[in-house]
Amino acid sequence: xxxxxxxxxxxxxxxxxxxxxxxxxxCEDLEDRSCFLAKLSQSLPFMPKIFEIKNWxxxxxxxxxSPDFEKINLIEFGKxxxxxxxxxxxxxxxxxxIYWLKEIAETNIQNEGLHVDLDKIISELESDTEVxxxxxxxxxxxxxxxxxxxxxxxxxxxGSKYQxxxxxxxxxxxxxxxxxxxxxxxxxxxxxxxxxxxxxxTAWLISIAYSRWANKDFRLKFWLYxxxxxxx
Numbered sequence: 081x082x083x084x085x086x087x088x089x090x091x092x093x094x095x096x097x098x099x100x101x102x103x104x105x106x107c108e109d110l111e112d113r114s115c116f117l118a119k120l121s122q123s124l125p126f127m128p129k130i131f132e133i134k135n136w137x138x139x140x141x142x143x144x145x146s147p148d149f150e151k152i153n154l155i156e157f158g159k160x161x162x163x164x165x166x167x168x169x170x171x172x173x174x175x176x177x178i179y180w181l182k183e184i185a186e187t188n189i190q191n192e193g194l195h196v197d198l199d200k201i202i203s204e205l206e207s208d209t210e211v212x213x214x215x216x217x218x219x220x221x222x223x224x225x226x227x228x229x230x231x232x233x234x235x236x237x238x239g240s241k242y243q244x245x246x247x248x249x250x251x252x253x254x255x256x257x258x259x260x261x262x263x264x265x266x267x268x269x270x271x272x273x274x275x276x277x278x279x280x281x282t283a284w285l286i287s288i289a290y291s292r293w294a295n296k297d298f299r300l301k302f303w304l305y306x307x308x309x310x311x312x
Contacts, residue, residue, distance in 0.1 A: 095141060096131060096141065096142055097139070097142045098139050098140075099137065099232070100136055101136055101137070101138055109172055110136075112172060116170070116236075116237075117234065117236070118130055119170075120233060121233075123169060124163070126160050126227075126229050127229070128143050129141040138234060143229045145221040145223040146221065147221045152220070153226065153228075154265040156228060156268060157248075157268060158266060158269035159268040159269070159270075160230070161244060161248070161269060164212055164213075164214065164217075165211040165212065165244070171212050171238050178240070181285055181286060181289040182289075184289040189288060201281045201285055205239075205282065206240070212236060212238060213236065213238070213244045214236050215244070215247075216232060216235075217230065217247050218248060242275075242278050242279055242282045245282070246280075246282025246283040246286055247286055249262050249279050249280065252265065253283065
């Protein structure tokens with residue numbers, strides 16, 4: 081038995097991974113979400129094939145490989161994320177991600193003794209054109225042919241692209257070589273209309289919300305970076 085994100089249980093049987101999704105258990109539109117995930121699986125070559133969704137359990141095709149974010153080709157990863165954000169299919173609104181982050185971040189800000197108005201960040205994200213977002217977009221695996229597959233799609237839906245881009249930036253800061261690697265990702269993403277300051281703000285929000293899990297030394301370094309260069 082393997083442990084997935086958000087407490088979800090993963091069980092591998094031959095070439096199938098069964099995931100009991102804690103998100104789908106509380107999902108009010110389970111039938112619509114199941115249809116949406118099935119369409120995603122058929123449309124995206126970098127999403128493991130879904131065989132069945134039943135009783136909150138998703139059966140994915142098992143992908144053999146390594147979950148090493150530090151070694152992936154970020155230009156290719158940028159192209160993949162752009163394809164996701166450019167996909168045009170009916171999708172449920174992702175109404176939990178950014179507000180869940182805000183709720184946790186507000187608690188952690190109080191604990192750290194900081195004074196930050198998070199409503200400004202949230203309002204900027206709300207004003208952005210909605211696309212299909214994954215939410216934890218760096219939850220991925222690379223197979224023996226260096227093909228990238230993004231995992232755990234049960235919480236995907238409509239939202240701001242900066243939710244995904246901020247998460248990638250946060251991971252680049254946490255696990256790779258700061259701005260230089262993220263620049264490679266942006267080359268692959270290839271969007272001249274991107275507002276980089278909004279990416280930084282979203283990544284900063286994620287770093288606060290994830291303060292219970294992220295390395296504290298890294299978080300402090302990241303916060304000081306944002307303040308020093310007046311990115312926030």
